Amino acid sequence: MILVDACVGNDKTVPSMAEWHQQKGSRFMSSLAAAGVTVADVDYVLCTHLHTDHVGWNTRLVDGRWVPTFPNARYLLPAADEDFFAAQAGAVYAESVLPVIEANQSERVSAGHMLGDFVTLIATHGHTPGHVSVLIHSKGAEAIITGDALHTTAQCAHPEWHFKYDMDAEQAVTSRCQLLSEAAEKNRRVLGSHFALPSIGRVTAKGDAFEWNAD
Numbered sequence: 001m002i003l004v005d006a007c008v009g010n011d012k013t014v015p016s017m018a019e020w021h022q023q024k025g026s027r028f029m030s031s032l033a034a035a036g037v038t039v040a041d042v043d044y045v046l047c048t049h050l051h052t053d054h055v056g057w058n059t060r061l062v063d064g065r066w067v068p069t070f071p072n073a074r075y076l077l078p079a080a081d082e083d084f085f086a087a088q089a090g091a092v093y094a095e096s097v098l099p100v101i102e103a104n105q106s107e108r109v110s111a112g113h114m115l116g117d118f119v120t121l122i123a124t125h126g127h128t129p130g131h132v133s134v135l136i137h138s139k140g141a142e143a144i145i146t147g148d149a150l151h152t153t154a155q156c157a158h159p160e161w162h163f164k165y166d167m168d169a170e171q172a173v174t175s176r177c178q179l180l181s182e183a184a185e186k187n188r189r190v191l192g193s194h195f196a197l198p199s200i201g202r203v204t205a206k207g208d209a210f211e212w213n214a215d
């Protein structure tokens, strides 16, 4: 069982986002339960990047200490992101990344990394230095989980638009165009991590841009 990106989490220090700061929500855990999954079932937690809204549930606060939420999981961390956020030494690293490293549950990965026979990490750097998207390939069909290579379907029609939190905006545009063009060419199903529902669809090339068609 692979979990891709662990949302915002509870009790995290995110003063820049009031609704996330020290939140105590039940939606993530109840959604996991509704999918028939317990925290013990997760074998891998795959982080597309190390922003606060993608690594929150990596850990949870137990008796005042951050512990890995998924006791049996290996946490796959993009190496370039780990280096960057370790140097930044912010709350997101201290609360949601460092504890899984200290628990010896982490593994540094880079684009091209394969997880079993059906999952490959694809380089989509720019949003963060080590950002990866997740390509799933099975029985001739392919799907790509975008992570934050895109945030909205409007970026299909305008892949050149800069997103506020893209750290290297020009590199992010290049990565976005490449992801979309390969998705169109290979008829990949696109799963937009931040898209409004329905967040799954396909893209077709249209001039220099792409048309989004929800499934």
Ligand SMILES: [Zn+2]
Binding pocket: 049, 051, 054, 127, 148, 165
């Ligand atoms: Zn992000």
